[in-house]
Amino acid sequence: MEEGNPTSPVALIVGVTGMVGVALAEALKKPTALGGPWKVYGVARQALPVWFPSSALDTFIMLDVLHKENTNKILSPISSQITHVFWVAISVNESEEVNVSLNSSMLSNVLDALTSSPNSQVRHMTLQTGTKQYMGPIFDSAFSSHLVPHDAPFREDYPRLPFPNFYYALEDILVSYPKSITYSIHRSSIIIGASSRSYYNLLLSLSVYALICKHRNYPFRYVGNKYNWEHFWDMSDARVLAEQQIWASVTYKANNQAFNCTNGDVFTWKMLWKVLCDVFDVEFVPFDDKENFDVVDFLKDKGEVWDKIVETNGLYKTNMEEIACFKAIQVNLKNLMIQHVCSMNKSREFGFHGYANSLASIAPWVERLRQMKILP
Incomplete structure (x- = not known):
């Protein structure tokens, strides 16, 4: 010191x-x-x-x-x-x-x-x-x-x-x-x-994605490739x-x-996806290597759905395009094939x-975002 x-x-x-x-x-x-x-x-x-x-x-x-x-x-x-x-x-x-x-x-x-x-x-x-x-x-x-x-x-x-x-x-x-x-x-x-002001905010982005899926009864599909589903990050x-x-x-x-x-620890995206499903009470969908799911394309017209979720729940007003980094997530999880x-x-x-503890920290951070009225 x-x-x-x-x-x-x-x-x-x-x-x-x-x-x-x-x-x-x-x-x-x-x-x-x-x-x-x-x-x-x-x-x-x-x-x-x-x-x-x-x-x-x-x-x-x-x-x-x-x-x-x-x-x-x-x-x-x-x-x-x-x-x-x-x-x-x-x-x-x-x-x-x-x-x-x-x-x-x-x-x-x-x-x-x-x-x-x-x-x-x-x-x-x-x-x-x-x-x-x-x-x-x-x-x-x-x-x-x-x-x-x-x-x-x-x-x-x-x-x-x-x-x-x-x-x-x-x-x-x-x-x-x-x-x-x-x-x-x-x-x-x-x-x-926990913030609505960070450009690369993976947890907030995936939370928005999960809540939109839950609101519209869409399957909460993994957004990356098989390698990252199974390997360490x-x-x-x-x-x-x-x-x-x-x-x-x-x-x-x-x-x-x-x-x-x-x-100081590691996780696979399969492990993390199960945690997100538990936190947001959505069904876990096993990864299907035959699908070529594009989360950016899927969510490009879902801004109004997020606006409705914000309004219905009296949340701090946010714009989906401003708080989410789906393109960055896709670059990391679909394009990269490395142990990160x-x-x-x-x-x-x-x-x-x-x-x-990475996986154990997800639920408390989501709860913090709820307390901040950024998430419902």
């Missing part, structure tokens, strides 16, 4: 309304939070939604950090207070080259605003990325057909793949700043958490990600290191032992 901090830590969470942003804010405000007590600032492009736990923030800042001048105007005045930056923001586009440009601009704008003053107090930056580090730009059709992912389990010391990747660009930006600012990189798997609970990022931000040994961050598993050895060797 850091010793003799001259000031109490002040966190700035960029992307605070996403799954990990919410988990970070709640974790930092716990009396038992490492390095605390923390003061917590949160940044997001849009106003706080009604479901956000307002007690988890001391100050909220509505700001689109893609705009350099505005970012500097708003963040520079608080650079003498912020000691730790938690980066869980993302801009998602089909072109990886565009991803590199936009995400790099966002990160540079924030860091420039916070470090340009001689009174800057920034000591550490955590950067959340993911397993595209080891697979390449799987969502960009210009590259996806000829990608050769690294072998599983994915390890932090694997070399970079020879394709554009905004994760690589963001890491390079961190390294370019003065050595007085330490950093840590956190590579997640599929993230499970892993996931990252948002609370474990938050724990690891806080741990790394106040642990000297973790400075300037990259860590995988998963729950990360090694957690390095993280454990450095002293972080956080974990979660």
Whole structure:
């Protein structure tokens, strides 16, 4: 742990309304939070939604950090207070080259605003990325057909793949700043958490799909291929990600290191599908290899069904197309034929032992989404 901090830590969470942003804010405000007590600032492009736990923030800042001048105007005045930056923001586009440009601009704008003053107090930056580090730009059709992912389990010391990747660009930006600012990189798997503001929200997407099937009495069919139905994957609970990022931000040994961050266990999609069927009380449909089910095509005209479910149950108003990531799910589960598993050895060797039971966490996270009135 850091010793003799001259000031109490002040966190700035960029992307605070996403799954990990919410988990970070709640974790930092716990009396038992490492390095605390923390003061917590949160940044997001849009106003706080009604479901956000307002007690988890001391100050909220509505700001689109893609705009350099505005970012500097708003963040520079608080650079003498912020000691730790938690980066869980993302801009998602089909072109990886565009991803590199936009995400790099966002990160540079924030860091420039916070470090340009001689009174800057920034000591550490955590950067959340993911397993595209080891697979390449799987969502960009210009590259996806000829990608050769690294072998599983994915390890932090694997070399970079020879394709554009905004994760690589963001890491390079961190390294370019003065050595007085330490950093840590956190590579997640599929993230499970509670928010209506995360672009890649697998659990919320599959929940919407299950509820539409239940509402219309459609079979809740698996959306991927046979290989992934039977082979191992892993996931990252948002609370474990938050724990690891806080741990790394106040642990000297973790400075300037990259860590995988998963729950530490594995599952097959057959196992997970049975859990989803139990949670949403829909019939389990065995995978049929003869079917070529396209979930994107199936749900393309179901937005009105979701609108009806939202209205009937008095839910927080959401648009199916905005909260679901069916295309991303299909790319992962229909196109990939790999065991999607990360090694957690390095993280454990450095002293972080956080974990979660992946299958057992599904029902509590769905219940949290129900409490937030995002799901019925």
